[in-house]
Amino acid sequence: MSQKLTREELNKLDKKQLIAFILKSQKTAPDENPPACNADAPPGFDCITLPDQPPAAAGIMAMQRGNKQLKAPPIPKVPPVPAACDDISAKKKEAVADPESITGVKRIFVKCERCDKTFIIDLPKKIVLANPLEVVPVTLLHAEDHALTVYLDQNFESRRDYVSEIYTIEG
Numbered sequence: 001m002s003q004k005l006t007r008e009e010l011n012k013l014d015k016k017q018l019i020a021f022i023l024k025s026q027k028t029a030p031d032e033n034p035p036a037c038n039a040d041a042p043p044g045f046d047c048i049t050l051p052d053q054p055p056a057a058a059g060i061m062a063m064q065r066g067n068k069q070l071k072a073p074p075i076p077k078v079p080p081v082p083a084a085c086d087d088i089s090a091k092k093k094e095a096v097a098d099p100e101s102i103t104g105v106k107r108i109f110v111k112c113e114r115c116d117k118t119f120i121i122d123l124p125k126k127i128v129l130a131n132p133l134e135v136v137p138v139t140l141l142h143a144e145d146h147a148l149t150v151y152l153d154q155n156f157e158s159r160r161d162y163v164s165e166i167y168t169i170e171g
Contacts, residue, residue: 099130106156110140112148114163119148128152135159141166 005013005021013021105122112119119142128136139149147166151159 099126102126102129108156110150114146
């Protein structure tokens with residue numbers, strides 16, 4: 001079989017013949033390591049020196065390029081905080097003028113993860129609607145050793161809930 005085959009001759013070969021042809025035509029790599037690169041550095045590279053340390057921040061140290069003195073741009077001023085954000089009471093809702101005018105109850109469903117029970121509670125609306133907080137904590141004592149604290153929003157939806165241990169001080 002010759003080393004150079006035409007496309008037609010390659011198509012006529014069976015699988016074993018094709019593999020044998022490929023293995024014969026491949027050059028084997030020498031076992032020794034390839035030679036190391038002994039090329040010299042390009043001209044001008046041997047005189048390059050690096051600075052001992054990086055230059056100071058651009059905002060602190062002025063840089064010089066050619067005949068021009070370049071300076072870092074000034075730091076922009078922070079705009080003042082609006083007065084509405086300064087008021088800490090902005091996180092609280094407006095208190096109801098007359099809490100006694102709120103009547104009725106709201107039925108809520110809460111689940112205690114500790115005892116795996118769901119409770120149906122008729123909660124007076126005054127507890128949540130008359131409170132100045134947007135999320136009102138309500139603690140439900142339903143067992144001797146733990147209690148459930150539910151944080152209710154103004155729509156009586158639970159935002160989060162926690163199980164607390166109960167420890168009584170004897171005195």
